[in-house]
Amino acid sequence: MQEFNxxxxxxxxxxxxxxxxxxxxxxxxxxxxxLDVHKEVIAVSVARAGREAAESCGEIANRPKAVA
Numbered sequence: 341m342q343e344f345n346x347x348x349x350x351x352x353x354x355x356x357x358x359x360x361x362x363x364x365x366x367x368x369x370x371x372x373x374x375l376d377v378h379k380e381v382i383a384v385s386v387a388r389a390g391r392e393a394a395e396s397c398g399e400i401a402n403r404p405k406a407v408a
Contacts, residue, residue, distance in 0.1 A: 378402065 374394060376383040382402050387394035400406045
């Protein structure tokens, strides 16, 4: 896993007014992934397209090797 270095990251400033002035294209996703992050575990859920309830996929240890 690659280490994140914030000093090497460069972001261009974006104006909220400019962003809201443009009409966004409608986007469709097959599913939404939810991660509930805690100190020891990360709970994972998936909500598929449509109005069905999200389903729990379980928990993983909040450790770099487990997340990778």
